[in-house]
């Protein structure tokens with residue numbers, strides 16, 4: 604064999620080495636993704652059964668000249684190194700965690716800042732019903748300097764016979780009204796296939812309590828460039844709530860606002876039980892802004908003011924409250940929505956007690 608031939612074979616070997624290197628790292632990328640999925644699902648990183656399967660398959664397909672034991676040995680080394688990668692990953696705190704990011708996340712949209720110090724009030728009807736209703740609420744909210752208007756267009760109702768919302772038509776009406784009165788618009792989306800369409804109408808996508816663990820929906824809103832308000836599930840622990848937010852963040856969307864909206868307990872005096880301690884815990888454990896929904900957590904108008912005070916006193920970055928021009932005829936949540944004068948009284952009380960700043964002169968958009 605000439606020296607020239609040797610040189611050629613060495614070059615060939617180098618190229619194969621590079622191929623192996625590239626493939627090893629591509630494999631590591633897939634391993635990291637698997638690790639992430641396993642971590643989110645709470646599955647153990649090491650799976651001896653799966654490792655055995657992979658080795659058996661490799662041995663079965665082994666064309667030689669390496670004998671089966673050598674193949675087993677080599678691939679075991681690769682598996683070992685991959686497991687090391689997953690374990691490294693596991694040591695990293697979650698993206699939602701305060702350990703991962705010390706500073707508060709401030710979700711900024713126009714001149715509205717969720718988590719920026721001054722509390723944000725999100726108000727509006729439970730459901731978007733018609734133009735006149737939206738117009739009346741819009742006027743009332745504008746007079747109170749409200750910067751973010753809510754209104755449900757897709758309503759996850761307990762009974763299939765109840766009003767289900769106006770759908771896209773509702774989103775259009777919400778957009779029209781919030782534009783007219785210089786407010787941002789927030790609305791709940793319940794289906795992954797509606798997310799893209801909703802981007803044209805809303806400034807914040809709401810994920811409702813019933814969908815907090817709709818992982819496919821979380822993944823879709825995690826992949827868009829639009830802030831997401833995530834409500835705590837009816838019987839979700841704080842840990843599960845944070846993992847749901849992690850689903851969104853892990854897909855690249857870091858504009859997440861958490862919303863405590865009460866949990867289900869044996870207590871019947873309120874619609875849900877507001878877990879007030881969740882607010883400082885969420886603020887401590889994560890860097891995300893936290894709102895409190897004072898309407899769905901209580902289902903009672905008579906305690907809204909003290910509940911709002913409590914929420915803001917324990918560090919909530921804002922509150923959500925349902926307001927309707929004529930609650931008694933509302934198509935959803937008729938019992939719990941405030942009318943416009945009641946809302947004014949609430950806002951005045953919170954301002955007088957310095958829980959909220961005085962009415963800002965500027966509008967949101």
Ligand code: PEP
Nearest residue numbers: 755811812813834864899
């Ligand atoms: C809502 O805010 O319109 C709503 C349905 O609330 P939740 O998802 O918290 O029940």
Ligand code: MN
Nearest residue numbers: 729925935936
């Ligand atoms: Mn409601």
